[in-house]
Amino acid sequence: MTSIAQLPRHADVLVVGAGPGGAATAAHAARAGHQVVLLDSAVFPRDKTCGDGLTPRAVAEMSLLGLDAYLADRPKIVGLQMHGWGATQHIRWPSGRFPAHGSAVARTELDDRIRIAALDRGASMVEGVKAVGVDVSDNTVRSVQVAADDGTASIRVGQLIVADGVRSPLGRMLGREWHRDTAYGVAARAYASSGRADDSWMGSDLELRDAHGTLLPGYGWVFPLGAASGRINIGVGALATGKRPAHMALRPTLEHYARAQTADWQLSGPPVEIASALLPMGGAVSGVAGGNWMLVGDSAACVNPLNGEGIDYALETGRFAAARLQDGDHSHAWPALLAEHYGTAFSAARRLAGLLTVPKAVPLLGRPGIRSTTLMSMVVRVMGNLISEEDDDLIARAWHTAGVASQRFDHRRPFH
Numbered sequence: 219m220t221s222i223a224q225l226p227r228h229a230d231v232l233v234v235g236a237g238p239g240g241a242a243t244a245a246h247a248a249r250a251g252h253q254v255v256l257l258d259s260a261v262f263p264r265d266k267t268c269g270d271g272l273t274p275r276a277v278a279e280m281s282l283l284g285l286d287a288y289l290a291d292r293p294k295i296v297g298l299q300m301h302g303w304g305a306t307q308h309i310r311w312p313s314g315r316f317p318a319h320g321s322a323v324a325r326t327e328l329d330d331r332i333r334i335a336a337l338d339r340g341a342s343m344v345e346g347v348k349a350v351g352v353d354v355s356d357n358t359v360r361s362v363q364v365a366a367d368d369g370t371a372s373i374r375v376g377q378l379i380v381a382d383g384v385r386s387p388l389g390r391m392l393g394r395e396w397h398r399d400t401a402y403g404v405a406a407r408a409y410a411s412s413g414r415a416d417d418s419w420m421g422s423d424l425e426l427r428d429a430h431g432t433l434l435p436g437y438g439w440v441f442p443l444g445a446a447s448g449r450i451n452i453g454v455g456a457l458a459t460g461k462r463p464a465h466m467a468l469r470p471t472l473e474h475y476a477r478a479q480t481a482d483w484q485l486s487g488p489p490v491e492i493a494s495a496l497l498p499m500g501g502a503v504s505g506v507a508g509g510n511w512m513l514v515g516d517s518a519a520c521v522n523p524l525n526g527e528g529i530d531y532a533l534e535t536g537r538f539a540a541a542r543l544q545d546g547d548h549s550h551a552w553p554a555l556l557a558e559h560y561g562t563a564f565s566a567a568r569r570l571a572g573l574l575t576v577p578k579a580v581p582l583l584g585r586p587g588i589r590s591t592t593l594m595s596m597v598v599r600v601m602g603n604l605i606s607e608e609d610d611d612l613i614a615r616a617w618h619t620a621g622v623a624s625q626r627f628d629h630r631r632p633f634h
């Protein structure tokens with residue numbers, strides 16, 4: 219915990235939030251020679267409600283942070299074991315531009331490790347101190363007010379990175395608005411001891427039912443955390459829109475789902491540490507930048523609308539933000555950059571996710587879909603955010619075309 223007397227009075231780059239988005243920004247910016255202060259209201263290591271799954275794209279970003287060795291003795295996840303409507307498909311992550319494996323690491327550990335990578339590269343850390351206010355003129359943040367247990371202070375800033383997560387209190391002070399007319403998620407996770415903690419497949423259930431057998435508009439997951447941990451991360455999620463809010467009772471659904479997985483995943487106890495959270499998705503926010511500030515990660519709603527994964531986007535947007543620190547006014551350039559990288563895919567994915575909030579759509583698409591290996595391979599590629607702008611194969615082109623078409627009908631495009 220940092221005391222008020224120890225606080226710096228000025229930061230060339232102040233990064234608020236030391237999750238993957240903020241810590242990655244701090245690491246890349248410090249490596250590029252900026253004087254960086256990374257500030258978080260929590261004291262690390264801290265937990266973050268999450269499925270703990272790392273897609274191959276997240277593994278690639280970890281590598282850019284010099285963390286290959288750290289991931290070397292973590293689970294190597296080769297693909298998704300997908301279940302539903304009496305069928306199971308094992309779909310490997312596609313080979314290509316990204317590593318052929320993903321991983322899963324509890325966020326208590328992962329976030330602390332990325333944060334330390336930022337400190338190793340020269341960033342300094344302020345813990346247990348909350349950003350509570352901003353002093354803005356001409357769309358430029360001059361200083362950030364902070365509060366610690368022993369008082370309040372003000373830090374003058376050259377540039378500000380807002381990486382304060384899903385609710386983004388600081389982003390909101392700067393005018394960030396979350397629009398719930400497109401799909402967003404609600405999800406809960408827990409941990410359980412498992413005889414299959416060393417499995418190399420992630421479990422994904424497209425058919426989720428409650429204790430009465432009623433089909434729910436959601437999905438379930440089981441992510442093995444490795445032999446050393448002896449645990450799996452288990453969770454359930456639901457998609458919703460402002461018009462069709464999710465009425466799923468997350469905790470009982472998760473407990474029922476865990477009971478249903480007990481034999482298959484050799485669970486030896488009930489789910490513990492149950493926690494839930496909202497997930498803004500698909501760039502459904504406006505007000506993501508100003509003259510000298512940018513929002514990254516969850517605060518910019520950079521979460522895949524089809525499965526709620528956001529760690530890779532947080533790491534990536536942190537890298538992009540660090541790279542444009544020296545480029546001057548971010549007001550238009552930052553939303554344009556985010557839209558260029560994610561706009562078409564987010565538009566198509568959130569439209570599809572919105573369709574999945576219609577109760578009859580899930581079995582209609584899911585029942586035949588799960589039986590088609592080709593279709594499921596496409597789904598895994600889209601869900602894993604594994605189609606890059608450079609890809610030029612048939613699926614990538616179809617997905618891109620769908621995104622361009624979808625954006626034409628968007629009442630509000632991603633990040634606008």
Ligand SMILES: Cc1cc2nc3c(=O)[nH]c(=O)nc-3n(C[C@H](O)[C@H](O)[C@H](O)COP(=O)(O)OP(=O)(O)OC[C@H]3O[C@@H](n4cnc5c(N)ncnc54)[C@H](O)[C@@H]3O)c2cc1C
Nearest residue numbers: 235237238239259269270271349382383515516527528529
């Ligand atoms: C149930 C659930 C399951 C998920 N499963 C997965 C998954 O398996 N894989 C995946 O890739 N993604 C998953 N996600 C999404 C993923 O957790 C997020 O996308 C990711 O954490 C985003 O990182 P971030 O750095 O933007 O924000 P965060 O990790 O939320 O970090 C924000 C930080 O800001 C700090 N902070 C907030 N306010 C202030 C303030 N005022 N002052 C100072 N500090 C502040 C917080 O303490 C926190 O440390 C899941 C999400 C949920 C809810």
